[in-house]
Amino acid sequence: MTTSLRFLLFACLLLPLLWGCYPKGAEYTDELDLVYTNYASGFNFTSLKTYSIPDSVVKITGDVINDPDHNGEPSFLPPSSAKVIIDQVKQNMNSYGWTLVDKNNKPDVTILASTMTTTNIYYYYDWWYWGWYYPGYNPGWGWYYPGYYPPYVTGYRSGSVFMQMIDNTSKPWTADNAPVVWACILNGLAEGGSANIAARTQINIDQAFTQSPYLKH
Amino acid sequence: MKYIILSAITLLCGINLYSQGSFIMSYPIGFPMGNLHDYISKTSYRGINLEFLKTAKPGVSVGLETGWNVFYEKADKQPYTDGTKTITGISYRYTNAVPILAESKWYPMHETKTTNPYVGIGVGTLFVSRSTDFGLYRITTDSWQFCVRPEAGVLFSIEPGLKAMLGAKYYPGFNTSKLDGQGFLSINVGFVFSSL
Numbered sequence: 276m277t278t279s280l281r282f283l284l285f286a287c288l289l290l291p292l293l294w295g296c297y298p299k300g301a302e303y304t305d306e307l308d309l310v311y312t313n314y315a316s317g318f319n320f321t322s323l324k325t326y327s328i329p330d331s332v333v334k335i336t337g338d339v340i341n342d343p344d345h346n347g348e349p350s351f352l353p354p355s356s357a358k359v360i361i362d363q364v365k366q367n368m369n370s371y372g373w374t375l376v377d378k379n380n381k382p383d384v385t386i387l388a389s390t391m392t393t394t395n396i397y398y399y400y401d402w403w404y405w406g407w408y409y410p411g412y413n414p415g416w417g418w419y420y421p422g423y424y425p426p427y428v429t430g431y432r433s434g435s436v437f438m439q440m441i442d443n444t445s446k447p448w449t450a451d452n453a454p455v456v457w458a459c460i461l462n463g464l465a466e467g468g469s470a471n472i473a474a475r476t477q478i479n480i481d482q483a484f485t486q487s488p489y490l491k492h
Numbered sequence: 493m494k495y496i497i498l499s500a501i502t503l504l505c506g507i508n509l510y511s512q513g514s515f516i517m518s519y520p521i522g523f524p525m526g527n528l529h530d531y532i533s534k535t536s537y538r539g540i541n542l543e544f545l546k547t548a549k550p551g552v553s554v555g556l557e558t559g560w561n562v563f564y565e566k567a568d569k570q571p572y573t574d575g576t577k578t579i580t581g582i583s584y585r586y587t588n589a590v591p592i593l594a595e596s597k598w599y600p601m602h603e604t605k606t607t608n609p610y611v612g613i614g615v616g617t618l619f620v621s622r623s624t625d626f627g628l629y630r631i632t633t634d635s636w637q638f639c640v641r642p643e644a645g646v647l648f649s650i651e652p653g654l655k656a657m658l659g660a661k662y663y664p665g666f667n668t669s670k671l672d673g674q675g676f677l678s679i680n681v682g683f684v685f686s687s688l
Contacts, residue, residue, distance in 0.1 A: 297538070298564035300584040300625050309581040309627035316576050423576050433628050462627055486571045486578045 305475050308463035310482045315421040315456040320490050323383035323444065325376045326368055329408045332357040335391040335437075348407045352390055359473045360388050360436060360480065367484040372492030378408065384456070385441045392434045392465050419452040434465025436476060438483070457490065459483045513546035513553065518657060518682025522561045522589075525664075528674040531622070532585050538562035541661075541680055545597065554596045557614055557641075561676065563587040584625040587674065591618050591663055593641055606649050610659075614641040618665040620674045637665030637673060647684060655684040 332352040376382050440457035461479040522536035545555035571580040593616035618639040623632045645659020664675040
Protein backbone atom coordinates (compact mmCIF):
# COMPACT_ATOMS: atom_id res chain seq x y z
CA MET A 276 0.00 0.00 0.00
CA THR A 277 1.43 3.36 -0.99
CA THR A 278 1.84 6.19 1.47
CA SER A 279 -0.84 8.24 -0.28
CA LEU A 280 -3.40 5.44 -0.09
CA ARG A 281 -2.72 5.02 3.60
CA PHE A 282 -3.31 8.76 4.03
CA LEU A 283 -6.60 8.47 2.15
CA LEU A 284 -7.87 5.56 4.22
CA PHE A 285 -6.89 7.28 7.44
CA ALA A 286 -8.67 10.48 6.38
CA CYS A 287 -11.85 8.56 5.48
CA LEU A 288 -11.86 6.80 8.82
CA LEU A 289 -11.92 10.18 10.52
CA LEU A 290 -15.24 11.04 8.87
CA PRO A 291 -17.53 9.50 11.51
CA LEU A 292 -15.86 11.72 14.12
CA LEU A 293 -17.60 14.67 12.48
CA TRP A 294 -20.91 13.54 13.93
CA GLY A 295 -19.38 13.37 17.37
CA CYS A 296 -18.51 17.05 17.40
CA TYR A 297 -21.93 18.31 16.31
CA PRO A 298 -23.01 21.12 18.68
CA LYS A 299 -25.41 19.97 21.37
CA GLY A 300 -27.42 23.07 22.42
CA ALA A 301 -29.12 23.53 25.79
CA GLU A 302 -27.80 21.57 28.76
CA TYR A 303 -29.84 22.92 31.68
CA THR A 304 -33.59 23.37 32.10
CA ASP A 305 -33.33 27.12 32.73
CA GLU A 306 -31.73 27.55 29.31
CA LEU A 307 -35.09 26.58 27.78
CA ASP A 308 -37.14 29.20 29.63
CA LEU A 309 -39.02 31.81 27.62
CA VAL A 310 -40.73 34.96 28.84
CA TYR A 311 -43.41 36.41 26.57
CA THR A 312 -45.28 39.65 27.15
CA ASN A 313 -47.77 41.64 25.09
CA TYR A 314 -49.99 44.62 25.78
CA ALA A 315 -52.74 46.82 24.38
CA SER A 316 -51.01 49.40 22.26
CA GLY A 317 -51.81 52.95 23.34
CA PHE A 318 -53.24 51.93 26.69
CA ASN A 319 -52.13 54.36 29.38
CA PHE A 320 -50.96 52.16 32.24
CA THR A 321 -49.44 55.00 34.21
CA SER A 322 -52.82 56.68 34.71
CA LEU A 323 -53.87 53.71 36.86
CA LYS A 324 -52.65 53.26 40.40
CA THR A 325 -54.21 50.32 42.21
CA TYR A 326 -54.34 46.60 41.63
CA SER A 327 -55.65 43.47 43.24
CA ILE A 328 -54.56 39.88 42.88
CA PRO A 329 -56.22 36.69 44.14
CA ASP A 330 -54.40 34.68 46.80
CA SER A 331 -54.71 31.54 44.69
CA VAL A 332 -53.38 30.53 41.31
CA VAL A 333 -55.73 28.60 39.08
CA LYS A 334 -54.46 25.31 37.69
CA ILE A 335 -55.90 24.88 34.22
CA THR A 336 -56.43 21.18 33.79
CA GLY A 337 -57.53 20.97 30.21
CA ASP A 338 -59.49 22.55 27.43
CA VAL A 339 -62.75 21.12 28.74
CA ILE A 340 -64.36 23.27 31.36
CA ASN A 341 -65.58 21.11 34.18
CA ASP A 342 -65.98 21.05 37.89
CA PRO A 343 -65.29 17.48 39.02
CA ASP A 344 -65.84 18.12 42.72
CA HIS A 345 -68.92 20.32 42.12
CA ASN A 346 -67.80 22.97 44.58
CA GLY A 347 -68.14 25.75 42.06
CA GLU A 348 -64.39 26.37 42.00
CA PRO A 349 -61.61 25.32 39.64
CA SER A 350 -58.45 23.48 40.70
CA PHE A 351 -55.72 25.51 42.34
CA LEU A 352 -51.98 25.24 42.72
CA PRO A 353 -50.80 24.17 46.18
CA PRO A 354 -50.60 27.31 48.36
CA SER A 355 -46.81 27.11 48.69
CA SER A 356 -46.36 27.17 44.89
CA ALA A 357 -48.99 29.86 44.42
CA LYS A 358 -47.29 32.04 47.04
CA VAL A 359 -44.06 32.06 45.03
CA ILE A 360 -45.90 33.48 42.01
CA ILE A 361 -48.19 35.87 43.87
CA ASP A 362 -45.44 37.30 46.07
CA GLN A 363 -43.13 37.88 43.12
CA VAL A 364 -45.86 39.65 41.13
CA LYS A 365 -46.71 41.84 44.13
CA GLN A 366 -43.06 42.71 44.65
CA ASN A 367 -42.66 43.77 41.03
CA MET A 368 -45.94 45.68 40.91
CA ASN A 369 -45.09 47.52 44.12
CA SER A 370 -41.63 48.43 42.87
CA TYR A 371 -43.24 49.79 39.68
CA GLY A 372 -45.33 52.16 41.82
CA TRP A 373 -48.66 50.29 41.97
CA THR A 374 -50.67 49.99 45.19
CA LEU A 375 -52.21 46.72 46.28
CA VAL A 376 -55.85 46.98 47.38
CA ASP A 377 -58.59 44.52 48.24
CA LYS A 378 -60.75 43.30 45.33
CA ASN A 379 -63.76 45.07 46.93
CA ASN A 380 -61.96 48.43 46.97
CA LYS A 381 -62.39 49.04 43.24
CA PRO A 382 -58.90 48.24 42.03
CA ASP A 383 -57.97 49.85 38.70
CA VAL A 384 -56.60 46.56 37.43
CA THR A 385 -56.75 42.95 38.51
CA ILE A 386 -53.97 40.49 37.85
CA LEU A 387 -55.07 36.90 37.37
CA ALA A 388 -52.43 34.18 37.46
CA SER A 389 -52.90 30.66 36.20
CA THR A 390 -50.76 27.69 35.25
CA MET A 391 -51.00 24.68 33.01
CA THR A 392 -48.89 21.70 32.12
CA THR A 393 -50.80 20.27 29.20
CA THR A 394 -49.66 20.33 25.60
CA ASN A 395 -51.79 22.80 23.68
CA ILE A 396 -53.84 25.71 24.82
CA TYR A 397 -55.13 28.97 23.54
CA TYR A 398 -54.92 31.56 26.23
CA TYR A 399 -58.63 31.91 25.86
CA TYR A 400 -60.05 29.60 28.45
CA ASP A 401 -63.38 30.34 30.04
CA TRP A 402 -64.17 33.12 32.43
CA TRP A 403 -65.68 30.35 34.53
CA TYR A 404 -62.30 29.75 36.11
CA TRP A 405 -62.49 33.14 37.77
CA GLY A 406 -66.10 32.96 38.94
CA TRP A 407 -64.84 32.31 42.46
CA TYR A 408 -63.03 35.62 42.46
CA TYR A 409 -65.58 37.68 40.58
CA PRO A 410 -68.92 36.50 41.99
CA GLY A 411 -71.90 37.64 40.01
CA TYR A 412 -70.34 37.70 36.59
CA ASN A 413 -71.76 35.54 33.88
CA PRO A 414 -69.88 32.24 33.51
CA GLY A 415 -70.23 32.47 29.73
CA TRP A 416 -67.94 35.49 29.59
CA GLY A 417 -64.51 35.39 28.03
CA TRP A 418 -61.61 37.71 27.36
CA TYR A 419 -60.75 40.17 24.71
CA TYR A 420 -57.38 41.66 23.91
CA PRO A 421 -57.78 45.25 22.76
CA GLY A 422 -55.54 45.91 19.77
CA TYR A 423 -53.50 42.71 19.83
CA TYR A 424 -53.87 38.99 19.41
CA PRO A 425 -54.34 36.65 22.35
CA PRO A 426 -51.25 34.67 23.17
CA TYR A 427 -51.08 31.06 22.13
CA VAL A 428 -48.89 28.36 23.57
CA THR A 429 -48.08 24.99 22.20
CA GLY A 430 -45.54 22.75 23.76
CA TYR A 431 -44.48 19.33 24.81
CA ARG A 432 -43.89 18.39 28.42
CA SER A 433 -43.91 22.09 29.07
CA GLY A 434 -45.23 24.13 31.89
CA SER A 435 -46.57 27.63 31.61
CA VAL A 436 -47.50 30.39 33.98
CA PHE A 437 -50.03 32.86 32.57
CA MET A 438 -50.69 36.33 33.86
CA GLN A 439 -53.49 38.59 32.68
CA MET A 440 -53.96 42.18 33.69
CA ILE A 441 -57.65 43.11 33.52
CA ASP A 442 -58.68 46.74 33.11
CA ASN A 443 -61.47 47.42 35.63
CA THR A 444 -61.78 51.11 34.79
CA SER A 445 -63.60 50.40 31.55
CA LYS A 446 -66.56 48.84 33.40
CA PRO A 447 -69.34 48.18 32.76
CA TRP A 448 -68.05 45.66 30.24
CA THR A 449 -70.71 45.37 27.61
CA ALA A 450 -69.63 42.63 25.26
CA ASP A 451 -69.51 39.71 27.71
CA ASN A 452 -65.78 40.07 27.62
CA ALA A 453 -63.18 41.39 30.05
CA PRO A 454 -60.41 43.48 28.50
CA VAL A 455 -56.92 42.05 29.08
CA VAL A 456 -54.54 44.98 28.66
CA TRP A 457 -51.34 43.10 29.50
CA ALA A 458 -50.61 39.41 29.11
CA CYS A 459 -47.59 37.36 30.02
CA ILE A 460 -46.54 33.77 29.54
CA LEU A 461 -43.62 32.08 31.22
CA ASN A 462 -42.86 28.86 29.42
CA GLY A 463 -40.31 26.15 30.04
CA LEU A 464 -39.72 22.57 31.01
CA ALA A 465 -41.88 21.58 33.98
CA GLU A 466 -39.03 19.49 35.30
CA GLY A 467 -36.50 19.74 38.06
CA GLY A 468 -37.11 20.00 41.78
CA SER A 469 -39.71 22.35 43.21
CA ALA A 470 -36.96 24.65 44.55
CA ASN A 471 -35.47 24.87 41.07
CA ILE A 472 -38.85 25.56 39.46
CA ALA A 473 -39.64 28.19 42.10
CA ALA A 474 -36.32 29.97 41.55
CA ARG A 475 -36.78 29.95 37.74
CA THR A 476 -40.34 31.24 38.14
CA GLN A 477 -39.17 34.15 40.26
CA ILE A 478 -36.40 35.07 37.82
CA ASN A 479 -38.80 34.90 34.89
CA ILE A 480 -41.50 36.99 36.59
CA ASP A 481 -38.82 39.64 37.22
CA GLN A 482 -37.89 39.45 33.54
CA ALA A 483 -41.54 39.86 32.51
CA PHE A 484 -41.67 43.18 34.33
CA THR A 485 -38.21 44.24 33.18
CA GLN A 486 -39.30 43.84 29.56
CA SER A 487 -42.56 45.72 30.24
CA PRO A 488 -41.26 49.16 31.26
CA TYR A 489 -44.56 50.78 30.19
CA LEU A 490 -46.09 49.40 33.42
CA LYS A 491 -43.77 51.56 35.51
CA HIS A 492 -45.01 54.72 37.18
CA MET B 493 -26.11 3.88 10.46
CA LYS B 494 -26.35 7.06 8.43
CA TYR B 495 -22.71 7.97 8.92
CA ILE B 496 -21.50 4.45 8.18
CA ILE B 497 -23.25 4.52 4.80
CA LEU B 498 -22.02 8.03 4.03
CA SER B 499 -18.48 7.14 5.02
CA ALA B 500 -18.55 4.02 2.85
CA ILE B 501 -19.86 5.95 -0.16
CA THR B 502 -17.23 8.63 0.33
CA LEU B 503 -14.51 6.03 0.58
CA LEU B 504 -15.66 4.20 -2.53
CA CYS B 505 -16.08 7.40 -4.56
CA GLY B 506 -12.71 8.56 -3.40
CA ILE B 507 -10.89 5.41 -4.38
CA ASN B 508 -12.74 5.18 -7.68
CA LEU B 509 -11.86 8.70 -8.76
CA TYR B 510 -8.46 8.45 -7.23
CA SER B 511 -7.66 5.87 -9.89
CA GLN B 512 -8.68 8.25 -12.72
CA GLY B 513 -7.77 11.77 -11.63
CA SER B 514 -7.41 13.29 -8.25
CA PHE B 515 -9.34 13.43 -5.03
CA ILE B 516 -8.99 16.26 -2.55
CA MET B 517 -10.01 15.92 1.04
CA SER B 518 -9.63 19.04 3.11
CA TYR B 519 -10.58 20.50 6.44
CA PRO B 520 -12.34 23.87 6.13
CA ILE B 521 -12.35 26.61 8.72
CA GLY B 522 -15.41 28.72 7.93
CA PHE B 523 -15.72 32.46 8.52
CA PRO B 524 -19.36 33.66 8.25
CA MET B 525 -19.89 36.68 6.00
CA GLY B 526 -22.81 39.04 5.34
CA ASN B 527 -26.23 37.76 6.36
CA LEU B 528 -24.81 34.60 7.84
CA HIS B 529 -22.46 36.69 9.97
CA ASP B 530 -25.45 38.72 11.22
CA TYR B 531 -27.02 35.48 12.43
CA ILE B 532 -23.90 33.60 13.60
CA SER B 533 -20.65 35.49 14.01
CA LYS B 534 -18.57 32.62 15.35
CA THR B 535 -15.95 30.90 13.19
CA SER B 536 -16.80 27.32 12.26
CA TYR B 537 -14.25 24.65 13.03
CA ARG B 538 -16.63 21.86 12.09
CA GLY B 539 -16.64 20.67 8.53
CA ILE B 540 -15.18 18.67 5.70
CA ASN B 541 -14.65 19.34 2.02
CA LEU B 542 -14.36 16.81 -0.80
CA GLU B 543 -13.41 17.36 -4.44
CA PHE B 544 -13.22 14.93 -7.33
CA LEU B 545 -11.18 16.18 -10.30
CA LYS B 546 -10.12 14.98 -13.72
CA THR B 547 -7.48 16.54 -15.92
CA ALA B 548 -9.16 18.21 -18.90
CA LYS B 549 -5.91 19.35 -20.48
CA PRO B 550 -2.44 20.16 -19.13
CA GLY B 551 -2.75 22.71 -16.38
CA VAL B 552 -6.57 22.55 -16.22
CA SER B 553 -8.78 20.17 -14.27
CA VAL B 554 -12.56 19.94 -13.95
CA GLY B 555 -14.67 18.15 -11.40
CA LEU B 556 -17.18 18.23 -8.60
CA GLU B 557 -17.09 19.57 -5.08
CA THR B 558 -19.17 18.91 -2.04
CA GLY B 559 -18.72 19.38 1.66
CA TRP B 560 -20.30 20.20 4.93
CA ASN B 561 -19.82 23.25 7.13
CA VAL B 562 -21.51 23.56 10.50
CA PHE B 563 -21.92 27.03 11.99
CA TYR B 564 -23.16 27.31 15.55
CA GLU B 565 -23.58 29.99 18.16
CA LYS B 566 -25.38 30.28 21.46
CA ALA B 567 -26.93 33.73 21.78
CA ASP B 568 -27.18 34.81 25.41
CA LYS B 569 -30.52 35.47 27.04
CA GLN B 570 -31.94 38.62 25.51
CA PRO B 571 -35.29 40.18 24.65
CA TYR B 572 -36.62 40.28 21.09
CA THR B 573 -39.35 42.83 20.45
CA ASP B 574 -41.83 42.96 17.57
CA GLY B 575 -44.44 45.69 17.95
CA THR B 576 -46.05 45.24 21.36
CA LYS B 577 -44.74 41.69 21.74
CA THR B 578 -41.51 40.95 23.58
CA ILE B 579 -40.05 37.52 24.11
CA THR B 580 -36.92 36.78 26.12
CA GLY B 581 -34.82 33.66 26.05
CA ILE B 582 -31.60 31.99 25.03
CA SER B 583 -31.36 31.02 21.38
CA TYR B 584 -29.20 28.29 19.92
CA ARG B 585 -28.42 28.99 16.29
CA TYR B 586 -27.31 26.42 13.77
CA THR B 587 -26.52 26.72 10.09
CA ASN B 588 -25.52 23.70 8.05
CA ALA B 589 -24.11 24.61 4.65
CA VAL B 590 -23.54 21.97 1.97
CA PRO B 591 -22.04 23.15 -1.33
CA ILE B 592 -22.65 21.03 -4.43
CA LEU B 593 -20.65 22.55 -7.26
CA ALA B 594 -19.18 21.87 -10.68
CA GLU B 595 -15.70 23.31 -10.72
CA SER B 596 -12.57 23.97 -12.67
CA LYS B 597 -9.02 24.66 -11.47
CA TRP B 598 -6.16 26.24 -13.36
CA TYR B 599 -2.53 25.58 -12.51
CA PRO B 600 -0.45 28.27 -14.21
CA MET B 601 2.94 26.77 -13.34
CA HIS B 602 4.54 23.49 -14.37
CA GLU B 603 3.60 20.58 -12.18
CA THR B 604 7.24 19.61 -11.84
CA LYS B 605 7.76 22.35 -9.29
CA THR B 606 7.48 21.48 -5.62
CA THR B 607 5.11 24.38 -4.95
CA ASN B 608 2.24 25.04 -7.35
CA PRO B 609 -0.31 27.84 -7.01
CA TYR B 610 -3.78 27.48 -8.50
CA VAL B 611 -6.98 29.40 -8.97
CA GLY B 612 -10.43 27.99 -9.56
CA ILE B 613 -14.10 28.65 -9.86
CA GLY B 614 -17.14 26.58 -8.96
CA VAL B 615 -20.77 27.00 -9.93
CA GLY B 616 -23.73 25.24 -8.41
CA THR B 617 -25.86 25.27 -5.31
CA LEU B 618 -25.32 25.89 -1.64
CA PHE B 619 -27.84 23.99 0.46
CA VAL B 620 -28.39 25.98 3.64
CA SER B 621 -30.35 24.61 6.60
CA ARG B 622 -30.87 27.15 9.36
CA SER B 623 -32.32 26.10 12.71
CA THR B 624 -33.02 28.22 15.73
CA ASP B 625 -33.75 26.57 19.05
CA PHE B 626 -35.66 29.00 21.25
CA GLY B 627 -37.05 27.67 24.49
CA LEU B 628 -38.75 24.39 23.70
CA TYR B 629 -39.31 25.34 20.09
CA ARG B 630 -37.26 24.89 16.93
CA ILE B 631 -37.66 26.98 13.81
CA THR B 632 -36.02 25.52 10.71
CA THR B 633 -35.60 27.06 7.27
CA ASP B 634 -34.08 25.10 4.38
CA SER B 635 -32.94 26.80 1.22
CA TRP B 636 -31.11 25.87 -2.00
CA GLN B 637 -29.10 28.91 -3.02
CA PHE B 638 -27.29 29.56 -6.27
CA CYS B 639 -23.58 29.93 -5.66
CA VAL B 640 -20.52 31.02 -7.69
CA ARG B 641 -17.43 30.16 -5.71
CA PRO B 642 -13.95 31.54 -6.50
CA GLU B 643 -10.89 30.01 -4.91
CA ALA B 644 -7.11 30.28 -4.82
CA GLY B 645 -4.45 28.20 -3.16
CA VAL B 646 -1.12 26.42 -3.25
CA LEU B 647 -0.20 22.76 -3.64
CA PHE B 648 2.92 21.29 -2.08
CA SER B 649 4.31 18.06 -3.49
CA ILE B 650 5.07 15.44 -0.86
CA GLU B 651 5.70 12.41 -3.02
CA PRO B 652 4.46 11.19 -6.41
CA GLY B 653 0.64 11.02 -6.18
CA LEU B 654 0.38 12.95 -2.94
CA LYS B 655 0.28 16.69 -2.37
CA ALA B 656 -0.68 18.91 0.52
CA MET B 657 -2.94 21.88 -0.17
CA LEU B 658 -3.68 25.20 1.43
CA GLY B 659 -6.39 27.36 -0.10
CA ALA B 660 -9.18 29.87 0.39
CA LYS B 661 -12.73 29.58 -1.02
CA TYR B 662 -15.53 32.07 -0.91
CA TYR B 663 -19.11 30.81 -1.03
CA PRO B 664 -21.61 33.63 -1.62
CA GLY B 665 -25.13 32.18 -1.64
CA PHE B 666 -27.75 34.13 -3.58
CA ASN B 667 -31.05 35.29 -2.06
CA THR B 668 -34.03 32.95 -2.19
CA SER B 669 -37.64 33.59 -1.23
CA LYS B 670 -37.16 31.58 1.97
CA LEU B 671 -33.83 32.92 3.13
CA ASP B 672 -31.46 35.76 2.31
CA GLY B 673 -28.18 34.79 0.69
CA GLN B 674 -25.84 33.11 3.17
CA GLY B 675 -22.13 33.34 2.54
CA PHE B 676 -18.87 32.35 4.11
CA LEU B 677 -15.15 32.27 3.48
CA SER B 678 -13.31 29.06 4.16
CA ILE B 679 -9.62 28.37 4.63
CA ASN B 680 -8.93 24.80 3.64
CA VAL B 681 -6.00 22.58 4.48
CA GLY B 682 -5.85 19.06 3.14
CA PHE B 683 -4.37 16.49 0.83
CA VAL B 684 -4.57 15.83 -2.89
CA PHE B 685 -4.46 12.19 -3.90
CA SER B 686 -3.65 11.72 -7.60
CA SER B 687 -3.27 8.81 -9.95
CA LEU B 688 0.31 8.37 -11.05
